Amino acid sequence: MLAKPSIWTVLASRPIWVSLLMGFSSGLPLLLTGSLLQAWMTDAKVSLAEISLMSLVGLPYTLKFLWAPLLDRFIPPFLGRRRGWLLLAQLAVLSSLVMLGNTDPASNPWLTASMALLVAFCSATQDIVVDAYRREDLADRELGLGASMYVNGYRIGMLLAGGGGLILADHMPFSAVYTVLAAAMLVGLITTLIAPEPPVPHGTPSTLRGAVVEPLRQYFEREGAWLILIFILLYKLGDTMAGAITTPFYLGLGFSKTEIGAVVKLFGSWATIVGGTLGGLLILRLGIRQSLWWFGLGQMVSTLGFAILANIGHSREALVGVITVENLTSGMGTAAFVAFMGALTDKRFTATQYALLSSLMGIPRVLFAAPTGWISLQTGWPMFFLLCTVIAIPGLLMIRTVAKPESDS
Incomplete structure (x- = not known):
């Protein structure tokens, strides 16, 4: 029987670090449609009633199971079943964040809300594929450490978007803040392009x-x-x-x-x-x-x-x-x-x-x-x-x- 790899061997393995980087890419957009968006709308003198309704833009994260079967069934014509969808979702998140940053919540808060909803939908789609990729890429005994690295990456992404975004907003317009933080999605894009595609299991729908x-x-x-x-x-x-x-x-x-x-x-x-x-x-x-x-x-x-x-x-x-x-x-x-x-x-x-x-x-x-x-x-x-x-x-x-x-x- 082959000896189990040491903890340090598992910790240094490629799938573990891919989990961390993909977790960062998943966590980044969350607060950009949450607390940072609320701060921007408050700064723009949007009414508290309208700001409170912004919590509804998070619905795609709860309803993502509705379109998840599409990502199991269909395979993009490039990069494979998981990386193909990941690339599309990450490009969509990046683009929609830039579009969100170019709205004006003071004059048209509902357009801002619509763009935030689009960001949340693209981000929830990314989450679906990242979760699937992690499960298929990690060996069974790596699931715990891979999950912890994913969650850590997610929290670091949230810290950058929430805390970092507010700090940046004291020195530049919110539109520029969203463009800068959208560029941080390049971490996920590069990871997707470099990481291997997991094998497609027999019996997929x-x-x-x-x-x-x-x-x-x-x-x-x-x-x-x-x-x-x-x-x-x-x-x-x-x-x-x-x-x-x-x-x-x-x-x-x-x-x-x-x-x-x-x-x-x-x-x-x-x-x-x-x-x-x-x-x-x-x-x-x-x-x-x-x-x-x-x-x-x-x-x-x-x-x-x-x-x-x-x-x-x-x-x-x-x-x-x-x-x-x-x-x-x-x-x-x-x-x-x-x-x-x-x-x-x-x-x-x-x-x-x-x-x-x-x-x-x-x-x-x-x-x-x-x-x-x-x-x-x-x-x-x-x-x-x-x-x-x-x-x-x-x-x-x-x-x-x-x-x-x-x-x-």
């Missing part, structure tokens, strides 16, 4: 009906299919609910905006990246199943940390401690979770099945996070975070059932 029906049939024929979907909804539910309402919580404890920005946003982002990397390395040793358990347990303990902070009150040291534990464990848990979903997919229908699962993963962020403000008002902060801690238990108890030992390959 030959008809559009097959591309829609077969992924669903293949998934739901497996044992415990519905339990897996419930687990995907529950695994990060407590962590997501706690994180949805933390900014008002910090402000209520007396932390300044500068303290929140420095500790929670900047330091916290890098702690998440470190946690994701550490999680990916540990998955190589522990496997996906054990990683889901231990990292999920860490997420639960970190949520309890917010309840402790609520009792301590304003303490910068306590805030740093809570954010360190929370972001490290969140990064580790996300790495294991993304690897688990990747392992569930059939390589014949990767784009469609992963788009379905990742869309389902986003439901708690949209629906279950909505009532958190009302709940916290009824219970008080300590009890609210204790409730979020308890909510994590059902997901942990399901791991033994939904994640089989053979997943830890």
Whole structure:
């Protein structure tokens, strides 16, 4: 039997670094249609009601499973099934970002919104193909580390777009900011051109009906299919609910905006990246199943940390401690979770099945996070975070059932 490659050999491998660079390309457009766009529209004196409606431009990220079968079924006449679609999507993101930057939200906010929606659609399409490429390019035992590197790249792209974009906007017009950040999409374009095309698995759909029906049939024929979907909804539910309402919580404890920005946003982002990397390395040793358990347990303990902070009150040291534990464990848990979903997919229908699962993963962020403000008002902060801690238990108890030992390959 061949010896398993060392951690350092896997870490230095080409697929791992391709995952990082493609993650950067996927994360970059997200905040360019989110917080940076809101800042631009605020600067242009657009009404708050119209700005709040801009959140709807993110719908393509939730609905991307609707057109994912097209990307499994059809193959562009260049670069292959995955790289061909990737090149088209990335060129579309770059072009639509430039077009978005050349609109004027002050005189025509709806044209700006239309261009932002186009960016989101092209970006969601890129996400579909990047997820499929990563699953088909990585060996099974590399899925955890590859997922963590992808998530890290995604977060770096978001940091550049969100933080970097706001800094640039203090020194140049927003139109120029969007052009500069659109040029950063060249990272993804060059990666696509250099990276190899994964082999096309035997049995890929030959008809559009097959591309829609077969992924669903293949998934739901497996044992415990519905339990897996419930687990995907529950695994990060407590962590997501706690994180949805933390900014008002910090402000209520007396932390300044500068303290929140420095500790929670900047330091916290890098702690998440470190946690994701550490999680990916540990998955190589522990496997996906054990990683889901231990990292999920860490997420639960970190949520309890917010309840402790609520009792301590304003303490910068306590805030740093809570954010360190929370972001490290969140990064580790996300790495294991993304690897688990990747392992569930059939390589014949990767784009469609992963788009379905990742869309389902986003439901708690949209629906279950909505009532958190009302709940916290009824219970008080300590009890609210204790409730979020308890909510994590059902997901942990399901791991033994939904994640089989053979997943830890």
